[in-house]
Ligand SMILES: CC(C)[C@H](C(=O)O)[C@@H](O)C(=O)O
């Protein structure tokens with residue numbers, strides 16, 4: 001099995017080192033190839049997603065991705081900025097189904113900015129559509145306003161769109177995820193304002209007929225943002241579009257207070273997947289042996305489970321992560337009094353040890 | 357001065373009664389006219405925003421608006437549903453500047469789902485653009501997909517757009533609001549993905565030149581959603597587009613735990629304004645004398661301040677609301693042990709008494 005390793009920028013390489021260490025200790029035969037992405041790829045090849053990197057990613061069964069972005073690339077024109085690499089990978093590999101768990105580890109309940117009774121035991125799975133919506137819709141750009149009150153003025157514009165098969169396939173994925181959990185699915189839209197999301201609601205309702213065992217409800221995105229703050233445990237599986245999913249999955253992750261713990265998976269129809277931490281590249285702490293490698297290591301576990309069909313190995317990795325938390329080991333982002341502060345490498349070593 | 361009173365549906369009429377009672381006690385000469393809107397207008401005239409209601413609203417200096425929506429109208433076609441009234445009023449009156457404060461009253465700190473140290477003293481002003489963006493952009497609808505991988509399939513689509521003058525005018529409003537507060541403005545966009553919001557960022561940056569005393573920073577919407585959960589007190593004035601503002605202003609309101617306390621103002625270039633509670637029509641508790649009238653009463657205060665140029669009267673109303681909170685009076689939505697539970701009417705009466 002082929003795995004593409006894309007460490008990226010900022011803390012990406014150092015947390016990736018820990019995940020690779022863990023992967024190598026599993027006793028499996030993986031063929032890996034490490035290639036640059038994001039700012040690192042721009043520096044090496046003049047593009048955040050060079051052909052050479054894309055080729056390795058396409059030919060792999062799974063991609064373990066670190067993080068991209070650094071202030072030094074902020075002044076580049078948009079098409080060359082690091083985050084274009086992640087958009088390009090999603091699009092070129094048709095990674096339409098993004099799974100973003102928001103789980104609060106009981107050991108880390110204190111890290112949340114919410115009251116313990118509101119978040120303890122939180123376990124939400126956000127299923128975000130990742131290759132459609134206003135992220136990729138054409139036409140888009142800056143033009144002379146063609147009509148209306150501002151005719152002739154400059155305007156920025158984008159196109160939101162979802163085709164029926166795009167909605168159907170993500171709905172199927174979400175209903176199936178719900179079947180494996182508590183059989184409750186919330187579809188988030190803005191059907192009261194947007195044609196795209198009235199259409200979304202209609203199609204999701206239609207797909208529901210094939211999953212009579214799942215309880216479906218529809219919620220407007222503004223209300224969903226409120227309910228996430230007010231009573232997040234009422235959610236189980238949430239399915240939504242690319243733009244709303246971007247906002248809600250980050251809000252949900254932050255409810256836990258430990259985004260450094262949260263992995264994500266982005267899959268295509270062939271179960272080829274890209275696995276990355278939910279957090280960013282944190283250039284401010286890069287190279288300081290301070291970053292939390294656990295989201296990257298848990299991304300490895302998701303990869304084992306979803307793309308490589310090694311659920312026992314995934315369980316092993318996840319159990320090792322739980323063990324180090326129980327041992328009281330904490331990187332600075334999740335440290336609190338009474339626990340033991342460790343660096344990136346020590347944390348990786350501890351997971352490795354717990355694995356054996 | 358002419359005031360249009362639009363009570364609407366659900367709890368709208370009963371909270372409006374309390375606000376009108378307070379208004380009438382101010383000793384001012386206001387000419388008022390009460391007209392139906394939303395479901396109530398549909399029931400009376402077959403349309404949520406009949407010509408007769410729109411005319412009264414247009415001719416008024418200010419509109420005091422309750423809330424719209426009720427389950428019984430959920431099956432109507434979209435153009436007849438209650439919330440179309442609010443979209444229609446915004447558009448027809450060019451109410452482009454929406455002010456949504458998220459304030460945590462010290463007496464109600466316990467109501468928040470966030471830890472007290474995260475939210476105590478919270479005081480954010482969200483300035484949301486209200487007449488542009490994907491809410492009103494054309495073209496929109498359901499069509500046959502014209503190109504790409506899903507060519508020929510049905511698709512739902514909408515157009516996001518912002519013309520330069522639309523961004524300039526809301527930016528001016530927001531910078532001026534920041535000048536009156538702590539001189540910090542956060543502009544929220546998604547410039548890394550959307551052309552509309554790269555354009556937004558460029559224009560806001562340009563307008564900033566006229567307000568060198570204000571500190572401006574730009575934040576992506578997904579990060580803003582996270583920071584609202586993690587460290588909301590870092591925000592002061594936030595400016596954003598219609599769609600992002602819908603989501604973030606509701607999330608921010610919910611941080612306080614007392615959305616029943618939060619008013620809003622929607623203004624046009626002539627300072628004509630629509631004033632409404634941030635909460636909805638709550639049909640489940642309508643007619644039960646349980647609703648919190650304070651957001652409606654505080655909307656009256658905002659009206660006095662922004663459209664009627666009566667800041668001392670606004671101060672009086674706001675002081676009266678603070679006084680009833682200090683007296684320990686609470687409607688069920690904000691009740692906690694050790695306080696006195698009161699109904700809608702009693703709460704209105706208490707504000708009236710505190711006014712004198
Ligand atoms: C970096 C950015 C383009 C990306 C997105 O908006 O999808 C990120 O926020 C994410 O959620 O993975």
Ligand SMILES: CC(C)[C@H](C(=O)O)[C@@H](O)C(=O)O
Pocket residue numbers: 192193222439442443602
């Ligand atoms: C009712 C709905 C159309 C409206 C909106 O989306 O603007 C509401 O959510 C609001 O924020 O006032």
